[in-house]
Amino acid sequence: MYSKKVVIHYPAESSEKPIIYELVKRYDLMLNILKARIFPRREGILVLDLSGNRENFDDGIRYLKSLGLGVEPLSKSVSQNTEKCIHCGACTGVCPTGALSLDRESWRVVFDPELCNGCAVCVSACPVRAMEVDLL
Amino acid sequence: MKKYKVIKTYQEINDKIRQGKAVVVTAEEMIDVVERHGDVEAARRVDVVTTGTFSPMCSSGAFLNFGHTSPKIRASKVWLNDVPAYGGIAAVDCYIGAGEVVEGDPLNSVYPGEFNYGGGHVIQDLVAGNVIRLRAEGYGTDCYPARKYERTITLQDFRDATLFNPRNAYQNYNCAVNASDRIIYTYMGMLRPRMANVAYATAGQLSPLFNDPCYRTIGIGTRIFLGGAQGFVAWPGTQHNPNVPRGKNGVPKEGAGAIATIGNLKEMSPEWLVGASILGYGVSLYVGIGIPIPILNEEMARYTAVKDEDIFAQIYDYGMDYPKGVSKSLGETNYKELRSGTVVLNGKEIPAAPLSSYLKALEIAAILKEWIERGDFLLGEPQQLLPSVSE
Numbered sequence: 001m002y003s004k005k006v007v008i009h010y011p012a013e014s015s016e017k018p019i020i021y022e023l024v025k026r027y028d029l030m031l032n033i034l035k036a037r038i039f040p041r042r043e044g045i046l047v048l049d050l051s052g053n054r055e056n057f058d059d060g061i062r063y064l065k066s067l068g069l070g071v072e073p074l075s076k077s078v079s080q081n082t083e084k085c086i087h088c089g090a091c092t093g094v095c096p097t098g099a100l101s102l103d104r105e106s107w108r109v110v111f112d113p114e115l116c117n118g119c120a121v122c123v124s125a126c127p128v129r130a131m132e133v134d135l136l
Numbered sequence: 137m138k139k140y141k142v143i144k145t146y147q148e149i150n151d152k153i154r155q156g157k158a159v160v161v162t163a164e165e166m167i168d169v170v171e172r173h174g175d176v177e178a179a180r181r182v183d184v185v186t187t188g189t190f191s192p193m194c195s196s197g198a199f200l201n202f203g204h205t206s207p208k209i210r211a212s213k214v215w216l217n218d219v220p221a222y223g224g225i226a227a228v229d230c231y232i233g234a235g236e237v238v239e240g241d242p243l244n245s246v247y248p249g250e251f252n253y254g255g256g257h258v259i260q261d262l263v264a265g266n267v268i269r270l271r272a273e274g275y276g277t278d279c280y281p282a283r284k285y286e287r288t289i290t291l292q293d294f295r296d297a298t299l300f301n302p303r304n305a306y307q308n309y310n311c312a313v314n315a316s317d318r319i320i321y322t323y324m325g326m327l328r329p330r331m332a333n334v335a336y337a338t339a340g341q342l343s344p345l346f347n348d349p350c351y352r353t354i355g356i357g358t359r360i361f362l363g364g365a366q367g368f369v370a371w372p373g374t375q376h377n378p379n380v381p382r383g384k385n386g387v388p389k390e391g392a393g394a395i396a397t398i399g400n401l402k403e404m405s406p407e408w409l410v411g412a413s414i415l416g417y418g419v420s421l422y423v424g425i426g427i428p429i430p431i432l433n434e435e436m437a438r439y440t441a442v443k444d445e446d447i448f449a450q451i452y453d454y455g456m457d458y459p460k461g462v463s464k465s466l467g468e469t470n471y472k473e474l475r476s477g478t479v480v481l482n483g484k485e486i487p488a489a490p491l492s493s494y495l496k497a498l499e500i501a502a503i504l505k506e507w508i509e510r511g512d513f514l515l516g517e518p519q520q521l522l523p524s525v526s527e
Contacts, residue, residue, distance in 0.1 A: 086190065086410055086422060086493045086495075086496055087493050087494075087495040087496065088190075088191075088422075088490060088491055088492060088493040088496075089489050089490045089491075089493070089494075090325050090335075090489060090490070090491050091489075092477075092487075092489045093325060093326070093333045093334075093335055093487060093488070093489025094325070094326050094328070094333070094489075102477065102489075102490075104475070104476070104477070106495070107493075107494040107495040107498065108495055121326075124248075124250055124413075124415045125325065125326050125415055127192065127412035127413055127414055127420070127422070127491075128410055128411070128412060128413075128422070129252075129413065
């Protein structure tokens with residue numbers, strides 16, 4: 001079983017294709033929609049927690065790319081700007097997945113992109129705007 | 137008059153600092169020293185304990201004088217990067233407050249407001265050397281005829297720039313929960329409904345005023361680390377209140393003492409003065425402060441060895457009680473529990489997150505230690521101590 005959170009960027013012309021259906025039907029992938037912003041004839045974004053066997057997973061991603069969709073791991077879209085971060089820990093109180101935590105040895109705020117679901121609550125909760133989420 | 141086994145004076149300690157012989161430890165290190173050797177021996181060995189805190193401190197700001205213009209202006213209204221600065225002082229003086237929001241900000245009309253820029257950010261931009269747009273308006277007088285003035289300016293172009301913070305380094309602070317059933321946005325951050333998280337501030341055992349709980353050494357003229365430079369304690373902070381419930385160790389169990397601080401903004405750094413945007417609340421300024429505590433006797437050794445588990449704080453409901461002005465503690469916790477990340481309130485475990493950076497507090501205590509060891513920083517003997525507990 002292979003599992004990864006991915007961000008799918010739709011160009012405007014692909015917004016009406018039933019790609020979720022295809023991912024399930026053709027590639028037997030399990031998916032959980034973490035975030036979706038899709039409007040008719042507009043570019044959109046979809047954040048999926050995608051899992052299945054490795055071969056199907058790779059085929060599914062290839063299929064998405066063949067349609068001209070941008071596919072990236074979620075971890076590429078969310079980042080902690082370590083120049084700005086003052087390691088106060090305010091974000092750790094609001095992060096729902098535990099992706100942001102305070103390391104109680106070093107007292108640094110640590111960001112684990114694997115746990116992040118892209119909700120972006122941290123972006124405005126950070127007093128110094130050190131969390132950067134690029135999901136539209 | 138208490139009899140001490142160890143008695144040192146400021147002069148003696150400063151002489152040692154000048155000779156590079158002073159023994160300096162941080163407040164964290166002092167805990168071990170006293171545990172291992174006892175307070176009397178610790179007082180013999182250690183001369184100075186350094187502390188630190190890095191937290192949003194809204195009651196902060198800077199007096200700026202931009203020098204006389206030609207023709208002259210009596211600047212009664214002043215803006216820095218469109219953030220209003222108070223102009224009701226002499227001709228080209230103004231005060232930029234950390235909590236002032238940029239003009240035209242939607243505030244909370246788009247709830248919760250983001251408050252992306254304000255006085256705290258102006259101060260950070262200034263110390264970062266960034267170019268600021270200064271705008272001033274006057275009403276025109278015979279001696280100050282100009283009505284408008286505008287220029288770009290950097291910190292070094294100001295004639296004078298003095299950071300003067302009326303209330304900093306609050307000795308202790310409320311822990312905040314939200315007992316209501318909707319999410320709220322406070323100066324303690326976002327609080328989830330039904331007490332799903334608790335927010336706290338202060339650096340606990342490293343925090344300056346916890347290490348001198350009865351203000352035996354901190355007073356007007358105490359030299360401190362302020363915003364990355366050397367500054368001073370100018371006065372008791374506004375709302376300074378020594379007469380609150382305290383533990384046997386003298387440490388207040390709720391907000392108590394505070395200090396007003398002053399220093400030359402031109403010497404400070406953007407690493408230690410950081411503008412803050414607090415969702416749904418407003419803007420503020422993270423201020424880095426460190427205070428050296430002279431170990432004049434074994435009592436000061438004992439005070440500076442205070443541990444997180446012996447420092448208590450109260451939990452308040454910011455959903456209903458606090459905004460109404462009802463100060464009813466829901467329960468007491470200590471900084472060991474808070475810093476562990478989980479607090480138990482009425483049998484329920486609640487995740488705790490800080491607003492203050494413990495990492496930065498550690499760095500400040502370490503920098504101050506280094507300054508003193510190098511002989512670059514001498515203790516300032518207070519001219520008058522802060523008002524303390526009524527005997």
